[in-house]
Amino acid sequence: AQRVTQPEKLLSVFKGAPVELKCNYSYSGSPELFWYVQYSRQRLQLLLRHISRESIKGFTADLNKGETSFHLKKPFAQEEDSAMYYCALSALFSGGYNKLIFGAGTRLAVHP
Amino acid sequence: NAGVTQTPKFQVLKTGQSMTLQCAQDMNHEYMSWYRQDPGMGLRLIHYSVGAGITDQGEVPNGYNVSRSTTEDFPLRLLSAAPSQTSVYFCASSDGRPPDTQYFGPGTRLTVL
Numbered sequence: 001a002q003r004v005t006q007p008e009k010l011l012s013v014f015k016g017a018p019v020e021l022k023c024n025y026s027y028s029g030s031p032e033l034f035w036y037v038q039y040s041r042q043r044l045q046l047l048l049r050h051i052s053r054e055s056i057k058g059f060t061a062d063l064n065k066g067e068t069s070f071h072l073k074k075p076f077a078q079e080e081d082s083a084m085y086y087c088a089l090s091a092l093f094s095g096g097y098n099k100l101i102f103g104a105g106t107r108l109a110v111h112p
Numbered sequence: 113n114a115g116v117t118q119t120p121k122f123q124v125l126k127t128g129q130s131m132t133l134q135c136a137q138d139m140n141h142e143y144m145s146w147y148r149q150d151p152g153m154g155l156r157l158i159h160y161s162v163g164a165g166i167t168d169q170g171e172v173p174n175g176y177n178v179s180r181s182t183t184e185d186f187p188l189r190l191l192s193a194a195p196s197q198t199s200v201y202f203c204a205s206s207d208g209r210p211p212d213t214q215y216f217g218p219g220t221r222l223t224v225l
Binding site: 004006009032034036043044045046049086090097098099100101102103104105 | 143147152153154157160168170204212217
């Protein structure tokens with residue numbers, strides 16, 4: 001079964017602390033994974049994708065196929081990082097098209 | 113370039129009423145999708161379309177209909193609203209080619225009484 005699991009509903013840290021938002025996936029094919037972010041009163045937007053191997057706003061995420069994980073990390077959290085974060089898996093759907101499967105989301109709260 | 117637009121932003125319905133949520137995009141994307149966002153459940157795919165005239169069901173299609181007569185528009189119809197359809201609805205579009213980057217609309221908050 002295709003599934004994305006984000007085990008933490010809420011992650012609360014202080015400014016300057018390291019952050020790790022966990023994401024595990026279940027997919028039999030070759031996975032394509034993404035992190036989307038939703039800041040307060042803004043629309044959902046792409047943060048980063050594993051295929052680009054990029055760092056956005058200080059966040060990085062490494063795909064670990066052995067552990068089927070795609071955790072999002074940042075060494076020093078900032079207050080403006082407070083948002084809802086969704087991990088998503090691009091899966092091949094019936095009919096030969098891709099769809100996104102989202103995890104339940106983790107709310108990151110960064111306190112001053 | 114407005115991206116993905118949705119109307120209305122808010123809507124309150126009574127059980128049994130019908131309505132259409134509008135979605136439009138000006139990026140000439142072939143793929144469009146409708147999701148609902150519920151607390152603790154993330155975003156779940158309702159219906160999607162891979163091009164004008166082609167639609168298919170997602171994970172939670174019951175109670176919803178879609179059509180895609182143009183590339184730009186992808187309306188979502190609630191046939192007979194139920195309280196279980198109280199949610200925030202997001203429309204998204206993408207060019208569909210891997211890796212998919214979905215561009216989301218601002219959402220419609222629907223309450224069914």
